[in-house]
Amino acid sequence: MGYTLDFGAVLTGEHLRWLLSGLRVTLELTASSWILAFIVGILLVLLRNSGSKLAEIGVAAYVEVHQNVPLLVQILFWYFAMPELLPEPARIWLNERNSEFILVMLALAFCFAAYISEALRSGLRAIPRTQHEAGRALGFGYLSTMRHIVIPQAFRAAMPPLVNYSLLFFKNTSLAMAIGVHELTTQTRQIENDTFRTFEAFAVATAIYLAISFLIMAAGAWLERRFTQEKR
Amino acid sequence: MVDILREYWLLFLVGQYPNGPLGGLTATILVAVAGLLLSLPCALILALARVSPYRPVRIAAAAIVHTVRGMPFLMMIFWCYFALPLLVGRPLDGFVTLVGALVLYESAYLAEVIRAGIEALPPGQYEAGRALGLDYCRTMTRVVLPQALFNSMPSLLSQFVSLIKETSLGYVISVNEFTFAAAQVNNQLLTKPVQVFSILALTFFILCFSLTQTARALERAILRKRAGTPESQILSTEADA
Numbered sequence: 001m002g003y004t005l006d007f008g009a010v011l012t013g014e015h016l017r018w019l020l021s022g023l024r025v026t027l028e029l030t031a032s033s034w035i036l037a038f039i040v041g042i043l044l045v046l047l048r049n050s051g052s053k054l055a056e057i058g059v060a061a062y063v064e065v066h067q068n069v070p071l072l073v074q075i076l077f078w079y080f081a082m083p084e085l086l087p088e089p090a091r092i093w094l095n096e097r098n099s100e101f102i103l104v105m106l107a108l109a110f111c112f113a114a115y116i117s118e119a120l121r122s123g124l125r126a127i128p129r130t131q132h133e134a135g136r137a138l139g140f141g142y143l144s145t146m147r148h149i150v151i152p153q154a155f156r157a158a159m160p161p162l163v164n165y166s167l168l169f170f171k172n173t174s175l176a177m178a179i180g181v182h183e184l185t186t187q188t189r190q191i192e193n194d195t196f197r198t199f200e201a202f203a204v205a206t207a208i209y210l211a212i213s214f215l216i217m218a219a220g221a222w223l224e225r226r227f228t229q230e231k232r
Numbered sequence: 233m234v235d236i237l238r239e240y241w242l243l244f245l246v247g248q249y250p251n252g253p254l255g256g257l258t259a260t261i262l263v264a265v266a267g268l269l270l271s272l273p274c275a276l277i278l279a280l281a282r283v284s285p286y287r288p289v290r291i292a293a294a295a296i297v298h299t300v301r302g303m304p305f306l307m308m309i310f311w312c313y314f315a316l317p318l319l320v321g322r323p324l325d326g327f328v329t330l331v332g333a334l335v336l337y338e339s340a341y342l343a344e345v346i347r348a349g350i351e352a353l354p355p356g357q358y359e360a361g362r363a364l365g366l367d368y369c370r371t372m373t374r375v376v377l378p379q380a381l382f383n384s385m386p387s388l389l390s391q392f393v394s395l396i397k398e399t400s401l402g403y404v405i406s407v408n409e410f411t412f413a414a415a416q417v418n419n420q421l422l423t424k425p426v427q428v429f430s431i432l433a434l435t436f437f438i439l440c441f442s443l444t445q446t447a448r449a450l451e452r453a454i455l456r457k458r459a460g461t462p463e464s465q466i467l468s469t470e471a472d473a
Contacts (some may be wrong), residue, residue: 058338068440070397072404073411077433080425106449167301174304178404185306206307212301221258 003199010200015191022187023208029105029173029183036109041116048121059117066114066222071107072175077106079179104176107168116166123158124150156227163220167213174209184208233427238416253327255408263327263409264396267334274335276343278361280372282347295345300340304408305398307334313405326407330399338395349384350376383458386451393440393447397402400436410435453471 009015039064048059068076080104083091127150136144174185188205192198237244240342247255258309283441300308312333324332353376357425361371403411418425426431 064444065433065437068393068397068444069436070400070411072400073429073433075434076403076411076415077429084426094453120277171302171304174306175401176328177306185310186303189310202307202310206303206311209307210299210302214298217298217302226400 005200006197007200007204008154009195009197010204015195018186018187018191018206019204022182022184025101025181026173026184029101029176029181030170033105033112033173034169035104035107037112037116037169038180040109040113040147040229044113044117045124047125048117063114063118063148066111067118071172072178074111075175075178076106078103082106100176100179100181104179104181108173112169114164115168116162119158119161119165120154122161123154123156126157127153138206159224159227160220162224167216167220170212170216171209181216187210233431236421236424236427237431240260241444243417244410244435247413249319250412255410256413257410259327260396260399260402260407260410261439262404263330263334263399263407264392266331267338267395268333268392268400270344271338274339275346276377279350280348282343283350285368297340297343298338299342303337305333305401306404308337309401309405313334329405330402330409331409332397334398337398338391341363341394342388342391345384345387346380348387348399349380352383353379368458383454386447386454389443389447389450392441396440396443397436399458409439 009018025204044059044062047055050056077102082096083099086094131153132145135149136142140148173183176183177185177189180186184205188201192201195201243256245256246258247253249258261334278293278338281289282297284290284293295297309330312329316329316332322361342459357375357379358371361375375384400411402409406412408435411432418428420427
């Protein structure tokens with residue numbers, strides 16, 4: 001076709017800077033939404049196990065809604081509709097800051113929290129009730145039984161789905177492009193627009209995504225091995 | 233919300249059709265069904281390659297599956313958006329691009345579902361087939377696959393839900409599907425984003441939730457059939473998202 005590959009155009013100077021800043025935003029988005037999602041996910045599990053019927057139904061509905069509505073639709077909802085629902089001061093606060101990033105981060109986190117809570121809940125369910133009773137019989141209080149006996153084991157059981165969902169959500173940060181957050185995919189499109197090096201730009205971005213995904217998969221496999229060895 | 237539905241229901245349902253291309257919810261469902269039907273044969277081949285007796289075939293299939301799994305779906309869409317027209321030699325419709333991306337992406341995921349179904353069967357099934365004098369192909373097509381596919385029906389259905397959800401990414405390359413139609417309505421109204429996007433989310437929810445519930449019911453029925461025990465004794469397994 002007479003087309004010569006030129007990765008230099010993509011990987012030097014200004015374009016390299018764009019690429020790296022995109023990567024940084026992608027990683028920031030992943031990390032911040034992951035941490036928030038984990039906190040919300042744990043709260044959801046606690047709420048669901050609190051014994052209140054109402055809380056149980058509420059959390060179940062939360063989980064179903066977030067799992068059955070496309071993530072992109074959730075992101076669009078957060079971006080277009082949520083600011084309308086917020087009180088005036090919150091809207092002003094958002095507009096003074098990087099509102100796209102914050103809104104997409106919240107959308108990702110609240111969706112991911114539903115998945116995390118499901119993984120943790122099935123992990124908790126896998127622990128026989130007798131473990132809890134044994135802890136209490138040995139004189140542990142409720143919280144220390146949970147902390148020292150039940151949660152470490154539940155966490156081990158929840159490990160494989162947690163790793164899977166983490167991978168899923170790392171990849172889904174690319175959806176932030178739809179509302180113009182300057183993450184890796186957006187920056188790649190810009191470089192492509194600027195250089196017309198379509199193949200090179202997307203090859204580099206794909207390679208970066210793959211490298212990080214494989215890292216997450218490998219970390220997951222390592223953690224699983226470590227935890228099963230501990231199990232005896 | 234009811235006012236918006238009354239005014240724009242046709243746009244939500246079929247897009248500009250019949251004065252323009254078919255769009256809206258109908259297009260979303262058509263794209264998802266086409267994606268599923270076209271990716272199933274590819275997934276079947278890939279799954280068989282994943283459990284092939286030949287090591288190089290297994291490694292090649294695993295490499296394909298892991299590469300696709302490590303890649304955001306949006307990247308796959310852009311690859312198809314730019315590369316497919318070059319391969320075909322003429323510009324392609326957005327729908328074709330979206331279906332192409334779905335087939336390439338979902339084949340790998342569906343292949344893993346089918347592979348899990350195959351590996352969940354006792355190896356005695358395969359061995360019995362071979363011992364009865366059936367060759368590899370016949371053992372697979374007559375003994376292993378019918379059982380494996382039947383058992384993986386619930387997971388295939390939940391994967392179909394993911395597929396429906398993924399069609400919403402057509403919005404990014406301006407494919408005129410449901411999400412895009414909602415964004416258009418939102419642009420026309422300007423002041424009612426909450427209502428418009430609630431309609432969008434609610435419709436997706438009803439569609440996907442009913443399918444998820446069907447998958448769960450199917451899963452319980454199949455477990456009951458396989459185990460031959462009352463439902464209460466069966467540990468429910470989580471359907472993967």
